[in-house]
Amino acid sequence: MITNEFIIELPDLKFDKNALIEYVQTYGNWKNEGYINNYSRPTEYSYHIDEIGLQLFNLGLDSTDIFFAELQPNIFLFPHKDIGRSAAINIPILGNFEKTPIMFFDENKEIIFKYYYRDIACIVNTQYVHGVKNVSQYRCILSISSNIPWDVLQNKNLCGCSPGRGLSLPS
Ligand SMILES: [Fe+2]
Numbered sequence: 001m002i003t004n005e006f007i008i009e010l011p012d013l014k015f016d017k018n019a020l021i022e023y024v025q026t027y028g029n030w031k032n033e034g035y036i037n038n039y040s041r042p043t044e045y046s047y048h049i050d051e052i053g054l055q056l057f058n059l060g061l062d063s064t065d066i067f068f069a070e071l072q073p074n075i076f077l078f079p080h081k082d083i084g085r086s087a088a089i090n091i092p093i094l095g096n097f098e099k100t101p102i103m104f105f106d107e108n109k110e111i112i113f114k115y116y117y118r119d120i121a122c123i124v125n126t127q128y129v130h131g132v133k134n135v136s137q138y139r140c141i142l143s144i145s146s147n148i149p150w151d152v153l154q155n156k157n158l159c160g161c162s163p164g165r166g167l168s169l170p171s
Contacts, residue, residue: 006104008123015091064147070139077134085146088123088144088146091144
């Protein structure tokens with residue numbers, strides 16, 4: 001399990017990936033905000049997203065915002081720091097994640113760490129300069145914003161976090 005200054009994996013956070021994929025593909029009321037990676041914020045929440053939020057609450061994590069971060073094929077999400085949040089709890093949904101790691105850069109624009117999303121949630125330190133180079137496949141991540149500083153996140157016990165209402169989620 002990876003826990004470092006860039007990424008904290010959350011292997012215990014349960015989510016129904018197929019339900020999220022179906023939700024993304026059938027949701028008809030996106031609000032696009034015009035960023036290159038096409039943030040699309042649902043105007044209503046699905047039950048599955050509620051379940052994820054409840055687990056985050058059980059872990060003592062905040063969720064100040066939630067949206068789907070889409071990346072169209074062959075788009076380079078230029079290295080940047082996120083504005084308005086200190087970290088992102090990210091769940092990979094659709095994309096070629098074996099070929100599109102999130103890359104972290106130092107002040108000389110050299111890559112210092114690459115993280116390949118797996119089928120688990122993770123927290124990303126979005127105050128490090130980071131970027132993604134997409135390949136020829138649509139890429140979509142459910143992203144939940146947190147304002148908790150990284151050093152506090154790293155010292156939290158982030159194991160456990162059972163869903164609140166006994167929903168049967170894949171284990
Ligand atoms: Fe970002």
